[in-house]
Amino acid sequence: MAESSFRVLMIQLETGESKLIDFGDRAQWLGGSGLAVALYQAYGLPDAPYDDPQQPLIFAIGTLTGYFPLMSKVICGFKSPYHNQYAESHAGGRLALALRFSGCDAVVIRGRAPQPTALGIGTGGAVRLVDVHYLWGEDVFATGKLLRRIFPDDAGHRSMLRIGPAGEKQLGYACINVDTYRHFGRLGAGTVMGSKLLKAIVVGGEAGLQLPGGQAYNKQYAEIHRQVTATNLLQKYHDLGTAENLAPLNAAKALPWRNLQQTSDPAIDGISGETFAAQTLLRQTACAGCPIGCIHIGMLREQFAGDSHFQYREVGYDYEPIFAAGTMLGLTNAGEVLTLLDEVEKLGMDIMSAGVALAWAAEAFSKGVISESETLVPLVFGEVAGFKAAVVHLGTAANEFYRLLGQGTLKAAAAYGGEDYACVLGQEMAGYATGEVFFTAQSLGFRHSHLDAAGYSYDQTQSGKDVEKAVAFLVEDERSRCLLTSCVGCLFARKVYSEPVLAECLQSLGWSEAGGRLDAISREVQQARWRMRLATGYDPRQVPLPRRFSEVKNWKGEIDLPYLQALRGAYAGAIEKLGRPA
Amino acid sequence: MKRLKAVRMERCIGCHCCSLACARLVHQRLSWETAGVRIQSSGGLSTGFQARLCLACDPAPCAQVCPTGAYRQRPGGGVLVKLDLCSRCGACAKACPVAAVTLDETGRPYVCIHCGRCVPFCPHECLALVENRTHQEVSHG
Numbered sequence: 160m161a162e163s164s165f166r167v168l169m170i171q172l173e174t175g176e177s178k179l180i181d182f183g184d185r186a187q188w189l190g191g192s193g194l195a196v197a198l199y200q201a202y203g204l205p206d207a208p209y210d211d212p213q214q215p216l217i218f219a220i221g222t223l224t225g226y227f228p229l230m231s232k233v234i235c236g237f238k239s240p241y242h243n244q245y246a247e248s249h250a251g252g253r254l255a256l257a258l259r260f261s262g263c264d265a266v267v268i269r270g271r272a273p274q275p276t277a278l279g280i281g282t283g284g285a286v287r288l289v290d291v292h293y294l295w296g297e298d299v300f301a302t303g304k305l306l307r308r309i310f311p312d313d314a315g316h317r318s319m320l321r322i323g324p325a326g327e328k329q330l331g332y333a334c335i336n337v338d339t340y341r342h343f344g345r346l347g348a349g350t351v352m353g354s355k356l357l358k359a360i361v362v363g364g365e366a367g368l369q370l371p372g373g374q375a376y377n378k379q380y381a382e383i384h385r386q387v388t389a390t391n392l393l394q395k396y397h398d399l400g401t402a403e404n405l406a407p408l409n410a411a412k413a414l415p416w417r418n419l420q421q422t423s424d425p426a427i428d429g430i431s432g433e434t435f436a437a438q439t440l441l442r443q444t445a446c447a448g449c450p451i452g453c454i455h456i457g458m459l460r461e462q463f464a465g466d467s468h469f470q471y472r473e474v475g476y477d478y479e480p481i482f483a484a485g486t487m488l489g490l491t492n493a494g495e496v497l498t499l500l501d502e503v504e505k506l507g508m509d510i511m512s513a514g515v516a517l518a519w520a521a522e523a524f525s526k527g528v529i530s531e532s533e534t535l536v537p538l539v540f541g542e543v544a545g546f547k548a549a550v551v552h553l554g555t556a557a558n559e560f561y562r563l564l565g566q567g568t569l570k571a572a573a574a575y576g577g578e579d580y581a582c583v584l585g586q587e588m589a590g591y592a593t594g595e596v597f598f599t600a601q602s603l604g605f606r607h608s609h610l611d612a613a614g615y616s617y618d619q620t621q622s623g624k625d626v627e628k629a630v631a632f633l634v635e636d637e638r639s640r641c642l643l644t645s646c647v648g649c650l651f652a653r654k655v656y657s658e659p660v661l662a663e664c665l666q667s668l669g670w671s672e673a674g675g676r677l678d679a680i681s682r683e684v685q686q687a688r689w690r691m692r693l694a695t696g697y698d699p700r701q702v703p704l705p706r707r708f709s710e711v712k713n714w715k716g717e718i719d720l721p722y723l724q725a726l727r728g729a730y731a732g733a734i735e736k737l738g739r740p741a
Numbered sequence: 742m743k744r745l746k747a748v749r750m751e752r753c754i755g756c757h758c759c760s761l762a763c764a765r766l767v768h769q770r771l772s773w774e775t776a777g778v779r780i781q782s783s784g785g786l787s788t789g790f791q792a793r794l795c796l797a798c799d800p801a802p803c804a805q806v807c808p809t810g811a812y813r814q815r816p817g818g819g820v821l822v823k824l825d826l827c828s829r830c831g832a833c834a835k836a837c838p839v840a841a842v843t844l845d846e847t848g849r850p851y852v853c854i855h856c857g858r859c860v861p862f863c864p865h866e867c868l869a870l871v872e873n874r875t876h877q878e879v880s881h882g
Contacts, residue, residue, distance in 0.1 A: 225761075225771055226771060228758070253755075256757065256773060259771070260772065260773065260774070282846075314781070315781025315782055315783065316773065316774070316781060365774045366772075366846065367764065367768075367770040367771060367772030367774065367775045367845060368770060368771040368772070369769065369770060369771075370765060370769045370770055370771055372769070377765065377766065380765065384758070384862060388864050442754075442789075443754055444754045444755050445754040445755055445756040446756075447755065447756065447757045447773065448756065448757060448758075448761065449756055450754075450756045450758045450862070450864040451756075451864075452754035452756065452864065452865075454754075
């Protein structure tokens with residue numbers, strides 16, 4: 160209890176050596192985002208490419224992980240194959256608690272294994288490397304099933320990370336699948352695993368920790384549990400889940416359709432959150448340590464032969480995957496969307512990047528910029544069969560076209576044309592055509608993610624066009640998120656975990672020093688992340704904004720391009736200031 | 742006597758809040774394993790969850806094999822626990838037919854004491870305190 164330093168498991172894949180070290184100070188970094196960037200500062204190679212064998216792949220939990228509800232996420236820090244710069248990705252599942260009970264605050268994996276390898280991490284940081292050359296080429300689901308037999312210990316509590324063919328083939332956006340339904344999705348963490356010949360990681364910690372005496376901690380826990388379950392603060396995440404946003408965004412003409420050629424379509428009824436729930440929802444499940452249960456699993460029932468021969472699959476769905484594999488591709492049937500999501504899962508790709516890349520390909524195909532000699536199958540909006548085949552071609556880098564598309568839509572567009580309608584905001588866009596502030600936030604933001612800051616919300620709730628105010632909002636919102644992602648809490652809980660509440664949580668566990676300087680910690684983490692991003696080559700003034708984004712029409716009317724450009728210039732300036740060397 | 746029963750496990754979302762509550766409130770630990778109720782997936786997360794907890798046997802095999810009296814028969818099923826008498830022999834865990842007794846790294850046993858403190862932390866009422874049926878009632882359906 161109340162140790163000031165972190166316990167970090169250092170693993171060298173080349174030699175199989177590992178050791179637990181004491182690292183850093185909780186009162187400086189808290190954990191999560193802060194710990195990951197501190198570890199990259201210490202062990203990363205800012206000037207070397209992402210696939211340099213000694214680049215670290217970092218997984219970090221935080222000081223509050225497991226101690227309070229929704230403190231259930233893990234931060235992955237790595238050099239991204241997408242842009243060869245420092246990046247973060249976040250995931251839940253059982254990984255956070257499994258790491259907590261392994262006794263490790265973070266794991267740093269360096270080196271390249273001599274052959275395809277699975278890494279087992281157990282209680283006390285016990286490490287086991289297993290030659291799994293026979294799993295190379297297997298899809299994510301088959302790999303998971305076989306891993307359960309290869310690592311029989313801690314059955315029922317293990318967390319299993321694995322990559323699919325996309326990570327092996329070094330796409331720019333291969334994901335790491337976590338416990339079947341969660342992912343380190345964006346910016347290619349799975350590709351880094353592939354470059355290390357690391358097919359899978361199994362974490363099976365079972366050690367318990369002593370809690371402080373007295374009532375302060377238990378009272379604090381009970382109150383937060385009450386807020387997240389007995390009030391309606393988080394009800395929507397369990398009910399329809401994030402998919403509930405499809406219909407309202409479509410109604411607001413802010414939902415990207417058919418490669419952002421439209422922002423609304425009456426066919427939304429076929430793939431709304433309500434429809435997914437009514438037609439496909441099998442059950443909800445949760446990350447360990449979170450009572451919400453936001454993970455929605457749909458059932459895909461398919462007749463595979465005559466008479467009554469059926470098979471079924473359980474497929475996770477959310478707002479963003481339905482946008483990427485649904486509206487962007489013009490698919491308006493929930494079953495078809497699940498079919499595609501299932502295929503993307505198997506290959507191990509980030510669904511948002513894969514879906515948006517294929518949406519660009521479909522528009523390029525319709526314009527004659529590319530043909531079947533590149534795409535191998537016809538890619539037509541609304542026709543699922545072509546996209547299903549294309550997902551396999553993309554995930555396996557079947558030809559030069561798909562290899563380039565797998566590095567990022569703009570890479571393919573640079574070679575074939577069609578850059579104007581590549582829906583890329585730093586990386587393939589998230590599902591918000593809400594306007595100038597979101598386009599600014601995602602195109603320049605630290606993770607190029609809708610989760611960096613709530614730009615989409617600002618677009619919907621603020622009517623003015625005050626550049627300074629909007630940029631100040633993005634910077635401040637990012638700072639507050641840095642705090643939660645250093646604890647590491649789920650961003651869905653941001654309304655519950657205000658700064659004073661987080662301070663009380665830390666104090667109830669004996670980390671009063673950290674609890675007393677949360678504002679300073681969050682600023683230091685925010686700046687350290689930007690410094691590392693800039694040190695690895697990022698120039699926010701060089702991020703292109705494809706023309707398609709200036710052609711968008713939503714409920715507010717046309718995009719105000721001068722306002723958008725002013726926002727991007729001002730936000731780039733703010734980023735440069737945040738990332739200025741200390 | 743009431744007992745804790747996993748009455749609606751088909752609703753379980755795998756959040757582990759019950760195990761964490763037991764470990765926290767009964768044992769003053771942060772753990773999902775050293776607890777009287779433990780949630781596990783069986784064959785991967787796509788197959789749902791099962792609860793491991795004491796079925797409130799009467800007579801209780803774990804109490805019958807305990808050589809020190811640390812586990813004694815609880816009237817109405819289950820066991821009364823006096824940890825200060827426990828010799829860490831682990832016989833209780835071996836005797837339990839449903840693996841409801843777990844040992845930590847020191848050999849200390851953990852078992853459900855049917856106190857119900859986990860119940861309010863389950864978001865979907867999977868767990869409940871119910872009246873235990875006597876052996877006679879069970880035998881006669």
